[in-house]
Amino acid sequence: MSNVFDDIPFFDEEPEQRRASEPAAPPAAGGLGIAARAMAARDQNRAAPDYLSGLNPEQREAVETVDGPVLVLAGAGTGKTRVLTTRIAHILATGRAFPSQILAVTFTNKAAREMKERIGVLVGGAVEGMPWLGTFHSIGVKLLRRHAELAGLRSDFTILDTDDVIRLIKQLIQAEGLDDKRWPARQFAGMIDNWKNKGLTPKDIPEGDARAFANGKGRELYRAYQDRLKTLNACDFGDLLLHPIAIFRDHPDILKEYHAKFRYILVDEYQDTNTAQYMWLRLLAQRPKGVPQNVCCVGDDDQSIYGWRGAEVDNILRFEKDFLGARVIKLERNYRSTEHILGAAGHLIAHNEGRLGKTLFTDRSDPDDEKVQVHAAWDSEEEARAVGEEIERLQRGDADGKKHALNDMAILVRASFQMREFEDRFVTLGLNYRVVGGPRFYERLEIRDAMAYFRLVCQPADDLAFERIVNTPKRGLGDTTVRTLHDYARARDVPMLAAASEIIETDELKPKARKALFDVIQSFRNWQERLEKTPHIELAEQILEESGYTDMWKNDKSAEAPGRLENLKELIRSMEAFESMRGFLEHVSLVMDAEQNEDLDAVSIMTLHSAKGLEFDTVFLPGWEEGLFPHQRALDEGGRSGLEEERRLAYVGITRAKRRCHIWFVSNRRIHGLWQSTMPSRFLDELPAHHVDVAASESNYGGYGGRGGYGQSRFDKADPFANTYSTPGWKRAQANQTNATRDNWGTRSGHAVERIGYGENGPRGRTIEGELVAKSVAETPSQFTLGDRVFHIKFGNGNIAAIEGNKLTIDFDKAGQKRVLEGFVERV
DNA sequence: GTGTCATACGTTTTT
DNA sequence: CGTATGACAC
Numbered sequence: 061m062s063n064v065f066d067d068i069p070f071f072d073e074e075p076e077q078r079r080a081s082e083p084a085a086p087p088a089a090g091g092l093g094i095a096a097r098a099m100a101a102r103d104q105n106r107a108a109p110d111y112l113s114g115l116n117p118e119q120r121e122a123v124e125t126v127d128g129p130v131l132v133l134a135g136a137g138t139g140k141t142r143v144l145t146t147r148i149a150h151i152l153a154t155g156r157a158f159p160s161q162i163l164a165v166t167f168t169n170k171a172a173r174e175m176k177e178r179i180g181v182l183v184g185g186a187v188e189g190m191p192w193l194g195t196f197h198s199i200g201v202k203l204l205r206r207h208a209e210l211a212g213l214r215s216d217f218t219i220l221d222t223d224d225v226i227r228l229i230k231q232l233i234q235a236e237g238l239d240d241k242r243w244p245a246r247q248f249a250g251m252i253d254n255w256k257n258k259g260l261t262p263k264d265i266p267e268g269d270a271r272a273f274a275n276g277k278g279r280e281l282y283r284a285y286q287d288r289l290k291t292l293n294a295c296d297f298g299d300l301l302l303h304p305i306a307i308f309r310d311h312p313d314i315l316k317e318y319h320a321k322f323r324y325i326l327v328d329e330y331q332d333t334n335t336a337q338y339m340w341l342r343l344l345a346q347r348p349k350g351v352p353q354n355v356c357c358v359g360d361d362d363q364s365i366y367g368w369r370g371a372e373v374d375n376i377l378r379f380e381k382d383f384l385g386a387r388v389i390k391l392e393r394n395y396r397s398t399e400h401i402l403g404a405a406g407h408l409i410a411h412n413e414g415r416l417g418k419t420l421f422t423d424r425s426d427p428d429d430e431k432v433q434v435h436a437a438w439d440s441e442e443e444a445r446a447v448g449e450e451i452e453r454l455q456r457g458d459a460d461g462k463k464h465a466l467n468d469m470a471i472l473v474r475a476s477f478q479m480r481e482f483e484d485r486f487v488t489l490g491l492n493y494r495v496v497g498g499p500r501f502y503e504r505l506e507i508r509d510a511m512a513y514f515r516l517v518c519q520p521a522d523d524l525a526f527e528r529i530v531n532t533p534k535r536g537l538g539d540t541t542v543r544t545l546h547d548y549a550r551a552r553d554v555p556m557l558a559a560a561s562e563i564i565e566t567d568e569l570k571p572k573a574r575k576a577l578f579d580v581i582q583s584f585r586n587w588q589e590r591l592e593k594t595p596h597i598e599l600a601e602q603i604l605e606e607s608g609y610t611d612m613w614k615n616d617k618s619a620e621a622p623g624r625l626e627n628l629k630e631l632i633r634s635m636e637a638f639e640s641m642r643g644f645l646e647h648v649s650l651v652m653d654a655e656q657n658e659d660l661d662a663v664s665i666m667t668l669h670s671a672k673g674l675e676f677d678t679v680f681l682p683g684w685e686e687g688l689f690p691h692q693r694a695l696d697e698g699g700r701s702g703l704e705e706e707r708r709l710a711y712v713g714i715t716r717a718k719r720r721c722h723i724w725f726v727s728n729r730r731i732h733g734l735w736q737s738t739m740p741s742r743f744l745d746e747l748p749a750h751h752v753d754v755a756a757s758e759s760n761y762g763g764y765g766g767r768g769g770y771g772q773s774r775f776d777k778a779d780p781f782a783n784t785y786s787t788p789g790w791k792r793a794q795a796n797q798t799n800a801t802r803d804n805w806g807t808r809s810g811h812a813v814e815r816i817g818y819g820e821n822g823p824r825g826r827t828i829e830g831e832l833v834a835k836s837v838a839e840t841p842s843q844f845t846l847g848d849r850v851f852h853i854k855f856g857n858g859n860i861a862a863i864e865g866n867k868l869t870i871d872f873d874k875a876g877q878k879r880v881l882e883g884f885v886e887r888v
Numbered sequence: 889g890t891g892t893c894a895t896a897c898g899t900t901t902t903t
Numbered sequence: 904c905g906t907a908t909g910a911c912a913c
Contacts, residue, residue: 167902169903198903297902298903300903366900368899474899475900476900497901668900669901670900691899692899693900709900892912893910893912894908895910897905898904898906
């Protein structure tokens with residue numbers, strides 16, 4: 061392997077120097093590089109390198125099958141990240157490539173960071189030497205900075221975030237003379253995003269799409285948007301992928317250089333790739349016949365939950381066709397969860413069609429392991445209360461004698477509005493919680509303002525930044541002045557800051573505005589001069605001081621003002637980690653998250669989507685009701701595939717749990733301000749009885765059980781007939797319970813034994829027995845008949861209009877037609 | 889330019 | 904029902 065690298069063009073500064081002074085192959089030992097350290101690690105034990113020990117056979121195969129295409133189907137909790145990082149370490153240790161010759165792509169910055177850290181641990185020391193490990197977007201930026209001119213940009217282009225994009229589009233819509241209320245900029249931004257996810261440029265978009273917006277001007281508007289970006293020397297997120305794709309396509313010589321450069325390619329979360337990312341990857345990974353395609357994609361089709369934003373599960377299903385001779389390795393040994401949790405999750409996901417079909421298993425089996433618990437509550441308030449109680453019980457340790465940390469518990473919801481009820485409850489309880497994934501640091505008003513100042517100093521052509529802060533703080537440069545300036549700039553095709561310098565020489569503006577504008581220009585000239593001389597942190601402070609921005613908040617007497625000032629300080633502090641203001645800006649445009657406080661012991665509350673990749677000892681999954689989960693809109697707009705994605709989301713939720721998983725559903729939930737009667741989720745029906753307990757004791761089926769004061773719901777207080785009322789559904793349900801199958805809403809299921817191992821039913825094996833509860837139609841006839849007059853606590857009196865098993869459709873006198881479980885009504 | 893009223897809307901989200 | 908955004912008046 062002596063001279064194989066000689067012909068490889070290097071683009072990295074570091075290897076470039078090395079090539080000039082040293083042999084091309086990675087240094088054997090003693091060097092400072094990551095490869096050298098890895099090789100040293102290998103040499104210590106030639107037979108079985110350290111880093112390979114402790115891998116199971118499949119993991120080891122995935123690590124050691126380094127040449128040729130490999131698809132690793134890694135189920136939840138099967139050591140996916142470990143495989144990826146070890147594989148990289150292996151490539152380095154065996155001297156197959158320099159760190160800079162490995163392209164490793166992730167979806168989130170967090171994943172990239174984690175991977176870097178873990179490779180560092182394996183190889184010893186920090187991983188400065190992996191310049192091409194990052195997100196699709198951060199690698200896209202890197203590529204684009206090098207070849208910007210081929211995309212009609214300068215290499216110092218700015219990256220716009222969604223907020224900038226929307227403001228820009230709004231301007232364009234108005235410029236077209238269109239009504240921006242009828243054609244919301246936000247919506248069009250979404251459309252552009254979707255097009256770009258599919259790799260479509262203005263000429264490629266379907267005629268129907270083009271017509272659907274702005275009186276048929278969709279395509280022109282998209283084109284105008286791209287033109288505007290070019291004049292602004294700016295990019296949106298989609299362009300970070302699309303521009304490189306276009307460059308690779310139009311310049312085969314450049315693509316060839318990268319082919320030579322990237323000897324090994326790895327992709328994480330492959331099931332989440334969209335069409336544009338797929339195109340990008342294929343361009344880089346596919347080689348002429350006979351040339352090895354060393355590409356390794358890792359993913360899990362069962363965890364594909366981003367179809368709605370353009371991810372194509374097909375990409376993973378199609379891998380073997382795209383890369384002929386691909387080795388497919390399944391990782392099914394789970395190191396995370398109990399067999400009950402895996403059993404429940406596996407049985408649920410088996411209801412999906414078109415899977416690649418994995419079955420997670422574990423050796424660990426402990427008779428003390430808790431089954432997955434299904435709980436019922438009357439309404440969402442009681443749900444929050446009961447979850448809070450369970451959390452406190454675990455915390456105190458009365459459940460199993462062990463005290464559990466709040467950090468090991470999480471509540472995973474389908475939609476963020478569900479969080480509020482939990483937050484309210486936890487505030488009253490004084491229970492620490494943390495909301496993960498909410499509004500982010502860099503999206504805050506004051507941070508965005510400050511960033512706009514910095515952006516404009518570094519990039520004088522950034523008109524969006526200019527418009528944002530030209531009158532913040534107030535300088536008497538109102539709408540009219542800005543519009544005049546805007547038109548002036550557009551007419552001459554120059555950036556607004558430059559136009560401002562010109563316009564103050566004319567008499568187009570009123571003297572007052574002219575003076576104010578002059579001061580702004582002077583300030584920016586000043587700061588720009590200091591950019592190279594002054595340390596960026598000092599400069600940042602000076603900018604915020606001299607512009608009057610910090611004063612603006614100091615003089616603000618509102619409650620948030622102190623917090624905003626604190627955030628600005630935090631912003632300055634976070635700049636310390638960067639060597640220049642430009643470096644910082646680049647980081648922020650790509651990494652919108654800020655670290656959470658890990659020291660505090662707190663329950664995590666987050667959406668199921670943001671829980672992917674995480675794990676907790678105890679997981680609470682509230683809101684398993686038809687319409688919410690699966691979500692009605694997913695059903696309406698996505699049909700069967702929409703339902704399957706919801707089911708995958710449920711699967712993701714359950715598999716986050718290591719030891720305990722509590723699922724909840726309620727009978728009444730407030731949706732859009734109105735109380736709605738809700739049906740238990742169909743996913744509950746799809747859980748295997750064998751691994752699930754229906755917990756009756758604590759909550760008394762939403763307060764209906766009436767055993768002791770504990771479960772008293774406000775229903776009991778509100779209704780004088782509560783006691784008599786508490787009988788029908790619940791008592792019948794209890795009477796119908798069989799030993800193995802506890803059946804919660806009065807439907808007799810009858811399947812006592814699970815006959816088919818979870819996951820063994822092939823793609824078409826839809827008949828799955830041993831479910832928790834039989835399907836909607838009950839085997840026992842309803843005690844009600846059509847036309848019966850009934851009473852419901854929330855909806856009052858009504859007549860039965862239809863009966864399906866235990867589900868009644870009732871025309872209520874006041875509340876209109878609703879579907880409710882028969883257990884919740886009483887004949888009058 | 890700021891504050892107040894009216895109206896619309898109401899999954900999931902990274903980069 | 905609650906929030907977020909926009910229009911309009913002061």
